[in-house]
Amino acid sequence: MLQNNPELKSKIDQLWNKFWSGGISNPITAIEQITYLLFMRRLDDLDAKCQANAEWAEQTYTSKFEGHWVPPEYRARREEKDTDADWKKKLEDEKKYQIEKQSLRWKEFKHMQGEKMLQHVQSKVFPFLKDLNGDESNFTHHMKNAVFIIPKPALLVEAVKTIDDIFTEIEKDSQKKGQTFQDIQGDVYEYLLSEIATAGKNGQFRTPRHIIKLLAELVQPQLGNKIADPACGSGGFLLGAYQYIVTQLAQATAKKNKIKLELEPDEDGFVRTSVAAALTENTRKILSASLWGYDIDSTMVRLGLMNLMMHGIDEPNIDYKDTLSKSYTQEAEYDIIMANPPFTGSIDKGDINQNLQLSTTKSELLFVENIYRLLKKGGTAGVIIPQGVLFGSGKAFKELRKILVERCNLKAVITLPSGVFKPYAGVSTAILLFTKVWGPQDKVNKPATENVWFYEMAADGYSLDDKRTKQKTPDGKDSWGDLQDIIEKYHARNTEKDAAKNSDRTAKYFSVPRSEIEAEGYDLSLSRYKEDVFEEVHYDAPSVILDRLIQAEVGEVEEKELAKVQSGIVRELLKLKGMVG
Template identity: 45%
Template sequence: MFLRPEVKSKIDSLWNKFWSGGIANPLDAIGQITALIFLKLLSERDNKHILEASFLGTDYASIFADNKLANWDEFKQLDSASMLETVRDVAFPFIKSYNKGTEFNKSVSDLAFIITKPSLISEAVESIEEIFNLLEQDGEGFIDSLGDMYEYLLSEISSAGKNGQFRTPRHIIKMMTELVNPKIGEKVFDPSCGTAGFLVSAYNHMLQPYTEEGGKLGVNLTDENLWNLLENNTFFGVDSDISMIRISMMNMMLHGIENPHIKQNDTLSKNFNDADSYDVVLANPPFKGSIDADDQNENFTIASKKTELLFVDLIMRILDIGGRAGVIIPDGVLFGSSNAHKQLREHLIEKNELKAVISMPSGVFKPYAGVSTAVLVFVKGGKTDKVWFYDMTADGYSLDDKRNKIADNDIPDIIEKYRAKDTEGYKQTKKHFFINVADIKANDYDLSINRYKEITYEEVEYPPTSEILGDIEALTNEISAELGKLKLILG
């Protein structure tokens, strides 16, 4: 879902209110906005549970039973001065005490309320309420749209000269999840989790077999042990940005995962040494940048400072044998000529089963970035006999900055053909085909689709030169005649 102009306008207005209210640092503003959004969503979820309990005749104790004024619906009705005092002294301490002992609780331990003007808190609460109402009118749940709204907030950091980040579009995340196919009982990891979009998608995918069409997600999953596994020992993530960690924690918890394991760390540094630990990795690591050599982990198998290479090397290390990965990489990783590029591709082929290289059009990440990318799907261990390539030319949205929804969409075909590619019924086409590993090795392990895509040229027949010259002469005579008539008219 892409935000409507009305929603973006409300977010812009909210930014301006924080700026004029004395909070000029965008990171500080995001911290306050994130906490307020979380309070709003906790209130919404609590109200939903109360209604469900009333309908089913079951017992449910409100999470605000001992802190009624921490409830959004309560403090939003107060005057500005009382609201400021209540949010500062009741609501924010409520967040900091929520789910004690969990990774989330640790992530908000130093969360501070820095709004000092009563007018700003009342305006912020009013703006978030209006944004929520607009998203409700779109027929989209606010929780599902949280990542899109946060992405837009982050784009404001970029325009303010900070290190901006952007989310992977939801439909691309869903496609990758379908291809990798995580199952309940497997540990899922994202080494640069951002807003936890991949982890949420994996959770939804795992519950889909237990969901009736149009029904509540996972309604038919009745095994308490499996629920406990999902909630406490399935989803793991790392990010270096504490603001990202908080929003990803809130995002996961509001989707039903009460104890996500998301920590602050740099997975490329000496402080991260996980290996052979996860069954599934889904990731869109940072495309640009390099790491300080003094802080770089010593367990990498390639000599490079480029993060786009190191992250793929990292994923190969942290997967358990037989573990599966879906990772977005910039096209340069596929054909780069440096020793590190070639060695990384050799490791992908020789030490893993590289299942697929899906080339994506450069507009997929617009308006935030125009880089050409691909999705790698591989299994740790085994060997690669052949690699499946797919040339995605459309993802269901226009490839300009507007990203309007369109009919052309290769994603359903990618999922269908990927599942069918190892069966006798699969038929190769110009868009998707296999390349034997011997041919890849012969090309310095080049994995760019253009290296192997069959290019056909259609022969065009033109009329004889004498005929073309005759047509030009006739056209010239006709123009001259018309010019003569025009001169007579004009006198």
């Protein structure tokens, strides 16, 4: 998190202040414009690294900045009536508008003077980015209405310089922490949102990176899985799944080739690396086809697309769709779903997908049911929900929990402390982990859940106030809170080693049989099953306590002399002592 790097935080503050004073005061507009610049910078870096890796591996790589580019409006298009001479003339005319792609690189235009730079970026670089993947690409489609609205040359020059400083600091930070995988755009987006302390529309806000990593470790996505987030925002969960898979592949390859891969845990105890450029072409294609995201905010769709592209996914599958509406008809499509859907708000009853059976307009309930429907049989979901879903007494709440217990193998309920999503929201949340066993139309011969594992997270390694400051252990190291303990205990929950503790209802984690949950009306709140431990406390007799109070007033005085002490307080204490005996 950027809050834990003062230098990086300072650079982002500078950038934000420059946009504010430069006339772009709308937070989301500023974030989007900043993201375009981050994307330009990251694209140049990524392309250069891919070229270097290809040369080292003696492979072929075609740079995105190789050759010439012609803006779409000037491209020659041959019509049926065109003769060869006509077509030749069109091609010659097209050459007049060719732009050398090398001039569109960040490192080329960043040295330009203000007015020239602004004109160059507005008229050439930004249109090139919008057209990066060709006319038919999903990215080009969603970038069609994107506009570059930085109004002043001085603002662009300052922003370019500051972003260069940000990338330099990020590189230093990643090397220092032993981590080479950075969600650059996501981190900046998260920090800017925290600065303006807004949760966005309809309860949307970015999930902290360490919580995304936690979910990835719990659901363990694999290469070849079809992975989705039906309310993806800036694509954090998709990137988290991709990051997890890439790290697993790197470790497996190193082990196979007997290469020592030295990776240090990050500040939250997670090990991650990025070797996407060194993956085989086939692996890259599989990964690119694995990740699917949807959102109802066109700005978030663009941010998500650029976020994934900044990390080597050339053509992300992120689209503008309301996954709860009638127009979205997918079902039983995905192996893995990781999501933090909107917590608040209701949707138009008339537009709810008719396949959703819960009689409610509450989005937090409908999203969980929809995630269940979107999973293939055997598919697993990790979903963040408000804790009210666990114990709500309404009919729809109970029906949803019954679906999770009977039609799914509800593996775990992990409650999170209320400060995890500050400063955006202080709502208490929980993680649900479940695997789909029975489809919506299947007859349930036997409920799928045998036991539900509960864990009460007390700390996530950060302060639970608005500042979310990184906490330290007594020896001065970064605290991991309960993050790594949750992963270890979750994956060991069915082993004999943890069997005894899983039956201890006074511990921070334990298992509850389905029969007991059924008897409690499918209540899934941890407090319903946790047993409180009451420690017997012994207190001194009242007379002993009163003696201490008297001595505190007058010091060491023999009891026969106490009456001579002319103190109203002492007299009253003596009177009280006489009453209690």
